[in-house]
Amino acid sequence: MTPDLQRRRFALFVLFFIPGVSISSWVTRTPAIRDRIGASIAEMGIVLLGISVGSMTGILLAGFLVSKYGTKSVALLGTALIPTGLLVMGGGVAMESMSIVALGLCFFGLGTGLGEIAINIDGALVEQLSQTSFMHFLHGCFSFGTICGAVAGFALTAARLPVEWHLSLVAVLTMPAIAYFIRFIPGKSAGQPSAGDGQDMQAREDPFLKDARLYLIGLIILAVALAEGAANDWLPILMVDEHGFSKTAGSLVFLIFACAMTLGRFSGGYFLDRFGRTNVIRASAILGAVGLSLVILSNNPVLAGAAVILWGLGASLGFPVAISAAGSSGPNSGGRVKLVTIGGYIAFLAGPPFLGLLGENYGLRTAMLVVLTFLLLAVVAAGAVRPRSTARQSRR
Template sequence: MPPSLPVDDTAAPAAVVTRARYSLLALFTLMGMLFSSWLTRLPSLRVDLGIGSAELGALLIFGAVGALAAVLVTGTIVTRFGSRAVMLVATAGNLVGFGLIAAAAAAGDARLFVVGALINGMCGAGTNIPINLNAAVIEQHVGRAILPHFHAAFSIGAALGTLAGAAFSAAHVSAAVHITVISLVVALARFLLIPAASALQPPPLRHSASDDGAPRPRGGVALRTALAAWAEPRTVLIGLVVLAGSLSEGSAGNWLSIAVVDGFDEREAVGSLAYGTFIVSMTVFRILGARVIDRYGRVTVLRTSGIASLAGLMLFAFAPSLPLAWVGIVFWGFGAALGVPISIAAASDEPTRAAARVSVVTSFSSMAQLAAPPVLGLLVETIGGRYALGSIAIALLLSILLAGQVAPLRRESADDTTAGPADHDDAPRTSPPAADDPAASRR
């Protein structure tokens, strides 16, 4: 297993950076495939478990509870033990969690679903934080905005997962069989990719020597840094931007297919394709978004994205026909594409504190997952899926208002944990470009 190299090792070989980059892209793709594929079968799971939309929303909350519980400590654990170990454990946990959800569908047992969702939520946080941290590390090695590419890979995987879900559904394959097959294939691939994907690590805060002489962060330092991040106004406000983006993207994952099925009296396969359209829209703009961010800056792009997402969501909620609602889905997906990756990049501006800050902002994503399913489930029962989804417009307005917080940190304040954003959106980066990126070094 290759050793992990810290990000401040400027002599990191180009081959290591390239291998880590493409292995991590593959991991993001697999995670998108895994989590979107089973979400397309929520209508079937609702039937298999013999429950309604409100009850389904209540069950989904357990996944968010697990994620929130894990996300509060994952940053400290990653700082202490490294992202590789955390991702390997999370992969094994996801295999167990999805196995329980498949068993719940086969047996019609909501209790098994609850346990599986809880485990998956914990292991989702155990994957989400380290893969985003590794993506930020690789971006700092490359020296230009590439983090949206990783989220684009996730979206590509999600699109593939929704197509797989639609195919399984159209072929009348049970949700239990579908979830079992997907989770086994993805777990095997994750185990193979994690060593190379985690070959680059952020620099340690302070370390003591382990028995073999390798540097190891002191547990007390990691814990203090994790707690201090919660007192940083910029980090918390960026977390609110993540909350809005996660609420927009996550609500589409949980309820868009159901909103189309119930709101337009369509088949489950059509609902799956609607969610697939949302994912494809996000993917396209995430692929294009890196260059857009480099040209116009984080703040401008985030504000514009929020406006596009808000317009698309409103069109979907109030469109009188499915084709017009489909146009709204496209704009909603475009707007939802860059909020989370921009926020993760902003939280990672200072590499030595990136794990703690990414953990904090990611916890807001878990809060969104915790609050949204039961509230939206009740609204779906009361006013219908489309109008229920329209209610998240408030969060999108919040992200537009807070867009200024994602501006890059001032170089001279990079080492200050209370540093605010730069005075303008084109502030210099806190990390030099990689030696293997001539284009970046010319800037």
């Protein structure tokens, strides 16, 4: 592996670590944010629509912008919007304004939609160039970021630091890192096939929109992204409101979830090499379903809190493994990755507000049955991630 490719890999790790830190910073403070702005569960769901509007805009624009300007420019724009969103959110909390908090979440979602899709596309290309497993490590850095953010959130919640100071501090610390590491991502033309390259012609002619396997892979991504997003936005509140935890203990439960996610992603390479994509996806979805079932059905707070370990392990590998499967499923790697990630980020960022609206009427535990249903569908669809050559041989 060349030094330039090594620096590029590390830069992608950092650029995925930053959204993880940022999202867990405000997730661990959601009970305090809700109280400061005086929001009910339904109103909190409406506030979270800000992140959905932003993410939908980013997702819809990401493919066009990456095609026109390259992954570097889009990743820079997206990741820069994330700390901007944190600053606006902090201002909204200080002013006790639901609308300003929602605006900050809109900036945050726009940055996430643009930045993470661009980074995923670049990561899939790096995986192909290096001929080594990369995507689960990349997403592991996001999860490691959530651990760091959750530890800080737990400590600062216990120390009673105001939310606005907490979010502003995270924004100020992450901005210089973005400015430094983005320079190691090559510009639009670097690492891309030339206009007359046969591979490029094959990619343009690849009818990937007609590939049924891609839609099943997209269903898997949607399920695990919904499972992760539901925890990111609602787990502390779920534990406080439904299981009687304190705000600090609710933050600690989210930290446990983040640790389980990170463990699953960093250890995933061993299980993928030993058991293959299909078995890993199927086992992960089953683990997640069992853990989520215990959170929903158990009236024992200790058992419910411990069950998030299974929830986190189950949600950890589906997204990166499915992206790898999509990227290697045909010649148009970028187009295939864009297609499946759209569904994932829709679920990750638009699903939680919908769960909030259900939770207001039926309770958050009941709302989580939607997530459980999708995880069970992922168990059924797991065969779609089988490598194409293996899939063909199995049909002969």
